[in-house]
Amino acid sequence: MTRALTLLGGVLAIVIFYLYQTRSRIHRDGKSLRRPPNTLPFVGNALHFLKPRHELFSWFVKCQQVFGHETIEISVPSLPPGVVINSPENLEFVLKNEASISKGEFFRERSWDLFGYGIINSTGDLWKAQRKAGLKFFGGATLDSMVEDVLPEVYFSETGLRRQLSQASDDHSIIDLQKLFLDLTTTVVGYMAYDMEISSTHPFSKAFDHASNHIGLRFQNPLYKLTELFTGSTFRSSVTEVKRFGHDIVRNARKRRARDAFESLITQSDSEQSHSGSSSGGEASRFGTLIDSLIEAFANPTIVADAALNFLSAGRDTTAQSLTWTLYALLRNPETIAILRGEIDPIFSRAKKNTDENKQGTKEANPIAPITLSALQPLSLPITHAVFHESLRLYPPVPIEIKQTLVPLTLPDGVSLPTSAVVVWCIWSLNRSTSTFGPDAHAFRPGRWIDSSGKLIRRSEAEYPVFNGGPRACLGRKMAEVLACWVLGVVLAEFEFEEVVHRDGRREVKERVSANSLTLPMDGGLPCRVRLRAR
Numbered sequence: 001m002t003r004a005l006t007l008l009g010g011v012l013a014i015v016i017f018y019l020y021q022t023r024s025r026i027h028r029d030g031k032s033l034r035r036p037p038n039t040l041p042f043v044g045n046a047l048h049f050l051k052p053r054h055e056l057f058s059w060f061v062k063c064q065q066v067f068g069h070e071t072i073e074i075s076v077p078s079l080p081p082g083v084v085i086n087s088p089e090n091l092e093f094v095l096k097n098e099a100s101i102s103k104g105e106f107f108r109e110r111s112w113d114l115f116g117y118g119i120i121n122s123t124g125d126l127w128k129a130q131r132k133a134g135l136k137f138f139g140g141a142t143l144d145s146m147v148e149d150v151l152p153e154v155y156f157s158e159t160g161l162r163r164q165l166s167q168a169s170d171d172h173s174i175i176d177l178q179k180l181f182l183d184l185t186t187t188v189v190g191y192m193a194y195d196m197e198i199s200s201t202h203p204f205s206k207a208f209d210h211a212s213n214h215i216g217l218r219f220q221n222p223l224y225k226l227t228e229l230f231t232g233s234t235f236r237s238s239v240t241e242v243k244r245f246g247h248d249i250v251r252n253a254r255k256r257r258a259r260d261a262f263e264s265l266i267t268q269s270d271s272e273q274s275h276s277g278s279s280s281g282g283e284a285s286r287f288g289t290l291i292d293s294l295i296e297a298f299a300n301p302t303i304v305a306d307a308a309l310n311f312l313s314a315g316r317d318t319t320a321q322s323l324t325w326t327l328y329a330l331l332r333n334p335e336t337i338a339i340l341r342g343e344i345d346p347i348f349s350r351a352k353k354n355t356d357e358n359k360q361g362t363k364e365a366n367p368i369a370p371i372t373l374s375a376l377q378p379l380s381l382p383i384t385h386a387v388f389h390e391s392l393r394l395y396p397p398v399p400i401e402i403k404q405t406l407v408p409l410t411l412p413d414g415v416s417l418p419t420s421a422v423v424v425w426c427i428w429s430l431n432r433s434t435s436t437f438g439p440d441a442h443a444f445r446p447g448r449w450i451d452s453s454g455k456l457i458r459r460s461e462a463e464y465p466v467f468n469g470g471p472r473a474c475l476g477r478k479m480a481e482v483l484a485c486w487v488l489g490v491v492l493a494e495f496e497f498e499e500v501v502h503r504d505g506r507r508e509v510k511e512r513v514s515a516n517s518l519t520l521p522m523d524g525g526l527p528c529r530v531r532l533r534a535r
Helices: 002-022 053-067 088-096 105-115 124-137 140-155 161-171 177-194 203-218 224-231 233-271 290-297 301-332 334-361 382-394 477-494
Strands: 072-074 082-084 174-176 400-405 415-417 422-426 495-499 527-532
Touching: 053 422, 088 422, 105 203, 105 233, 105 301, 105 400, 124 290, 124 301, 140 161, 140 177, 140 477, 161 174, 161 177, 161 477, 161 527, 174 177, 177 233, 177 290, 177 301, 177 477, 203 233, 203 301, 224 233, 233 290, 233 301, 290 301, 301 334, 301 382, 301 477, 301 495, 334 382, 334 477, 382 477, 477 495
Parallel strands: 082 422
Antiparallel strands: 072 082, 174 527, 400 422, 495 527
């Protein structure tokens, strides 16, 4: 009897301690915040976070419809207290106050295995140094090179996207556009950022995709540490492969830098043009890739490798996925394709014609289409940019963001948050807000991005947080926009696409959904039939 009472007392003590530790210290004017419908005792909102991603997104949308811009409190056992913010004013405050609310242990603990010291995970001086290195790379000269050299070479190569689309047209075969876009962006980012030939079939790509999917599940599973004891072996193997590839990037770059520096030294010596007293800053100007900037910024090869992998994943995955969802939206709205082609045909059909003439008159393997960076700007292609932004609005490549308070703070709406409180905003639902985008916010309507004079409308980061904002605004935004407009132009100027109906057994699935990941890959890809466009 005494032993039973002791055991019962221990259990009660644990329950009381748990309730004390997890009691909410979040309030507005001393009052508790409202919670989502069907919030359960002890379990809180955990069951919603265990559901498939598209159901979780729908839940966030429903919460927004019920509460509007109101901040609501959510809870999951074993996790810090948290809120979901829905107003542009609160989001602007969060985005701008990096020193008070940033990546906390909640995010880093779950993503560390994959992202390590990289910019996605880091804060403070480490984050600033990586951002500075990125800014050095994402400049105008890089964009010019991408448009005039790299994209044409990759697209028109013997194994490039154009050749694969043409072959599928000839064979009447089905192709997965998501895979082809990932092939393209992986190769482009590999050339430009790392001076390496990387394909989406490389073991790294498969390993990274698996690891990213697994990390995404960690944010939905509060017991991931326990379950991974039994199910985490493939994940651990994938992380090992990803890290090995990261160190390969660094090792190859260091060899190339040493070789180039030696050859430059010999050349200078032979021509007697060496300059006495020159600083090491001159050497840096000879190297233009992102990996060079990272090597120059950090002495620790592990930090360089983690940073390189972070930039690689952001550059290839999100852009390829954005192109996939954009084509999907266009195929579901064919009237928009006709409008879009009225804008792109004068530029891209001419480029295709000149490229075909180049192929006939020269033995060059990768002829360059005469499309300049200036031709891809919003002033020249407002409809193309509008289509891309509307697709990003409905299908944001990073659909949910999470930060954590570093100090106690109060949001603009008066909600007081303790240190370590989790702040969540669902970009998927924010971009469907009727308060921001009107009663047709759920519809694909690129015209909402064009003003009465035909110019592209720019929305604030708080209204349209697809590219993050504040100090953490996306470094590669311009590159993603330019690359997307180039690809949409050359592809739609020459080819027609037909989406292959997706079936679950004998039932036709009307809407495609996201696979589990930290980003927004389309579940099952985007299978299509392709044919040459009739003229």
